Amino acid sequence: xxxxxxxxxxxxxxxxxxxxxxxxxxxxxxxxxxxxxxxxxxxxxxxxxxxxxxxxxxxxxxxxxxxxxxxxxxxxxxxxxxxxxxxxxxxxxxxxxxxxxxxxxxxxxxxxxxxxxxxxxxxxxxxxxxxxxxxxxxxxxxxxxxxxxxxxxxxxxxxxxxxxxxxxxxxxxxxxxxxxxxxxxxxxxxxxxxxxxxxxxxxxxxxxxxxxxxxxxxxxxxxxxxxxxxxxxxxxxxxxxxxxxxxxxxxxxx
Numbered sequence: 746x747x748x749x750x751x752x753x754x755x756x757x758x759x760x761x762x763x764x765x766x767x768x769x770x771x772x773x774x775x776x777x778x779x780x781x782x783x784x785x786x787x788x789x790x791x792x793x794x795x796x797x798x799x800x801x802x803x804x805x806x807x808x809x810x811x812x813x814x815x816x817x818x819x820x821x822x823x824x825x826x827x828x829x830x831x832x833x834x835x836x837x838x839x840x841x842x843x844x845x846x847x848x849x850x851x852x853x854x855x856x857x858x859x860x861x862x863x864x865x866x867x868x869x870x871x872x873x874x875x876x877x878x879x880x881x882x883x884x885x886x887x888x889x890x891x892x893x894x895x896x897x898x899x900x901x902x903x904x905x906x907x908x909x910x911x912x913x914x915x916x917x918x919x920x921x922x923x924x925x926x927x928x929x930x931x932x933x934x935x936x937x938x939x940x941x942x943x944x945x946x947x948x949x950x951x952x953x954x955x956x957x958x959x960x961x962x963x964x965x966x967x968x969x970x971x972x973x974x975x976x977x978x979x980x981x982x983x984x985x986x987x988x989x990x991x992x993x994x995x996x997x998x999x
Contacts, residue, residue, distance in 0.1 A: 779864075835957065835968075842860045844862055926963075950979060
């Protein structure tokens with residue numbers, strides 16, 4: 746087993762010009778035996794790490810903070826039950842599984858992009874991180890919430906066979922994957938929406954999506970339908986122009 750100190754010494758320096766890692770954060774659910782090495786490697790890459798050995802604490806952490814990467818050690822009791830690994834979960838980050846060597850297909854039905862056999866080595870972790878960079882970067886850029894002055898100038902809601910026009914609806918924030926609305930009344934979860942949005946600079950975009958969560962206050966989360974149509978491409982290009990500097994670097998490098 747490689748010690749934590751050795752892990753610190755052998756992690757390679759990032760090449761000049763490589764896009765920044767320090768915008769990313771990771772949730773590490775691991776046994777004490779693996780935590781020191783994995784945490785040290787992630788931190789040497791500039792990744793902010795929240796480590797726990799308890800599934801309940803991990804789920805609480807996922808609800809209260811944003812994570813780009815989850816590393817789950819399947820020797821932790823009830824690791825299979827971690828909410829963000831379930832196929833029905835809306836979390837969009839990258840998940841790595843630390844798998845007991847004789848059970849590499851363990852948790853085959855979970856949403857895990859990369860599986861590493863235990864015991865984990867520094868080289869294995871570094872290669873897995875580099876392989877995950879583009880996915881983490883694209884997800885971070887796509888889900889960044891812009892609080893620009895966008896306006897919903899027209900909208901129609903369809904739900905269970907009935908249709909109505911949206912009134913008194915404000916856009917609180919938007920990303921490449923969806924937007925948050927504030928309506929005068931709760932919108933039904935699962936309803937579909939068609940919308941006309943006006944962005945700063947008078948650019949207009951037509952979009953469609955569905956209500957993925959709704960609060961009694963009228964705050965509503967809408968996920969855009971995945972599409973490569975010119976309208977959505979135009980939206981992505983405009984939003985990329987408004988990214989903070991560090992995320993702009995990531996968008997150009999990924």
